[in-house]
Amino acid sequence: MNNSLLYSIAFSLMHGISTYSKTALIKMYGSAMAIFLERQKGTNAFNTTALNHKEVLMAAWPMKAAAEELETMVRQGIEPTCLEDAVYPNRLYQCQDAPILLFSKGSRKWNLPHLISIVGTRNHTLYADKVIQELLEGIHYLNLGVVSGLALGIDGIVHRKACQLKIPNWGVMASGVDVVYPTQHQQLARKMMDQGGVISENPSSTLPLPFQFPKRNRIVAGMTDATIVIESQVHGGSMITAGLARGYNREVFAVPGKIMDQKSKGCLALVQSNTAQLYQSPIQLLENLGWAVPGSAKVNQPPLPFTLDLICQEILATITQQGPVHRDHLANAFNLNIGQLSTHLLTLELNGLILPHGGAFYSIR
DSSP states (O other): OOHHHHHHHHHHHOSSSOHHHHHHHHHHHSSHHHHHHHGGGGGGTTTTTOGGGHHHHHSOOOHHHHHHHHHHHHHHTOEEEETTSTTSOHHHHTSTTOOSEEEEEEOOOOOOSEEEEEEEOSSOOHHHHHHHHHHHHHHTTSSEEEEEOOOTTHHHHHHHHHHHTTOOEEEEOSSOTTSOSSGGGHHHHHHHTTTSEEEESSOTTOOOOTTHHHHHHHHHHHTSSEEEEESOOSSSHHHHHHHHHHHTTOEEEEOOOOTTOHHHHHHHHHHHTTSSEEOOOHHHHHHHHTOOOTTOOOOOOOOOSSOOOHHHHHHHHHHHHHOSEEHHHHHHHHTOOHHHHHHHHHHHHHTTSEEEETTTEEEEO
């Protein structure tokens, strides 16, 4: 029996400690087993690192339930991925509320160079279907993966079309990975496992209760570089996912629609609030993300038809060599305050030389 995994499962099942605190403790101690062994210090345990949670951590751990869960996982072919594992989703690891344990079926090769999530309403239109088809066809040549929520509507279309194009794609579930919901997607989930698979932070047999869905959405947002919302009302899971992605300093895009259409009001609200950029085409998406555009082999830049001042030239050279570069890094490098730097960045942006990104990063256009 894998003792280290057993402690990880037990720690994930513990109540009385928030996800944030569990994640922080794992990053501090290195593993759940190390946290458990800290208990051997008795009254001196956790005095400097987790004093607020000492009582819970020193109480009995649910080892029997963890052993039963491990047996079920082995029996059903469910793979565990702990926060400290090398294969843990590297983008999700950066989030303070990253799950300390993921359960999955299928491939775990989710640390691809590019990863996007696509979400939207369950009651979609033919327009959304066409947008998804064009989007995935326009980017499938990249070494890229797609994440969605395996729900009816937009999610299901995304997974099906990704499978057709042989794009690795993962469905993040609000249930256990052995409880495919909706049941109509059982065959689709099996198909996804050819190159991608299904993921959940919930142990086996967990039902898809309402409170699980917002928790699921943070994984969809956190494990990707960008989230694209295609049709959404003002309130709903897609809007939650978009807000979470923005909070993680990830790029968010919203597909525009008719202003009188309820299914477009959410996307329009995201753009109006500056939560999302307007999505217009696969090429525009790739350019805004600074990813390779088809047929855009790098060529020597021709002489500029205008003259930049010396600082602008040096900033441009730095972004070209190091990009994407954070605004604060540039301010420190050139000893400029944010107001002075913003003037130079705006000059470069208006002249079509750089692209701004979420989180105050800049890359070469």
